[in-house]
Amino acid sequence: MCRCNAARSSRAKGRSGSCLLPQGAKRRGLRGPVLARGRTCRGPSPQCVRLSLTSTMTRFHGYNIQSAPCCGARYRTRRYLSVNFMAGEYWTDGYRERSLMPNDHGLRKCTCGAFFVSSEMVIIDETDTSDLPNPQHVSTDELREAISHPRNSHVELAARLDIWHQLNHAYRAAYRAHRAAEEATSRQAWEAVNPDQRSWIDRLKKRSRVPQYRPSPDRPVTHPQFTPSAQQLENLYALVGLLTKPAHRNDYRLELVELHRELGQFDQATSCLRGIGGREDRFRSLLTTLIRERATAPVRFAY
Ligand SMILES: [Zn+2]
DSSP states (O other): OOOSHHHHHHHHTTSOOOOSSOHHHHHTTTOSOOOOSOOOOOSSSGGGOBOOOOOOOOEEEEEEEEEOTTTOOEEEEEEEEEOOOOOSEEETTSOEETOSSOOSOOEEEOTTSOEEEGGGOEEEEEESOOOSOOOEEOOHHHHHHHHHSOSSHHHHHHHHHHHHHHHHHHHHHHHHHHHHHHHHHHHHHHHHHSOOOOOHHHHHHTOSOOOOOOOOTTSOOOOOOOOOOHHHHHHHHHHHHHHTSTTTTTTOHHHHHHHHHHTTOHHHHHHHHHHHOSOOOHHHHHHHHHHHTTOOSOOEEBO
16 A cells, blocks of 8 residues: 555545555655656666656645644645656665755654654645644754664654665765766776877867767776675665564565675575565566675666
8 A cells, every 4th residue: 555645635535545656666765766668778787777767746735633643743844746766876776876855764753852754644634734833853963862662663663764765865976976987987988998089170070070989888887895894794684674564564665685795695685575476576676786786785776
């Protein structure tokens, strides 16, 4: 069942609960990139896989009035009619850089001090305008507080998923620098064998085109070594424990594959991936390739 606000709003009205989210977004509960029919992969390795993204404009109208599960405090939340998951970067751990939609896992802090997850809120009304506050986002410093005495496993899970992304940020920075340097080297090598041979008059009058760099599918595409810290390992193992509980097992299957992979547990990752069933999409194909290559690093990919 889709848990996005648009669907919940429809269900509150007694309708079917459908929404305009792409199917992949429904499955991932507004949490990750949406995989769809895509262009053919033009590269030899996962790091240059290009997939296409089902996109639609982010639109909302009015607000839902919702009550917090901890004390019943009332908040307003936007009623989304459709959402757009386009972003500047997509990573296999589900993180999106420069995303057009929030990239957290719905953890919020109530005015009473308790933490809750957006999906725990109950819609009690709909309105075009409201002076009620929005539920407060949780700061980085408060994530550890949220998991120290969690109200329930949903709160701990949301906090740990946020921490997972944040602890991978240092590696993302190293990855970007590594790939930029590698790509610059490839470009220089290409330009050395494809020099600009236009005459000076052609250059002056721009009568012919400058040779355009074409990345070769055979160029090196590597990434730096990924060595999770003790803090990361503790969080990764805790997440695996949470995601194997019946309450969460069916909602985070791809995340569990990725967690096993980052821990180097490739047999478990393969088993989880096969257990998803259905037709393999391009993202799952990417994970399969990474597992086969015994790669543990979070990987950036493009649609
Ligand atoms: Zn409260």
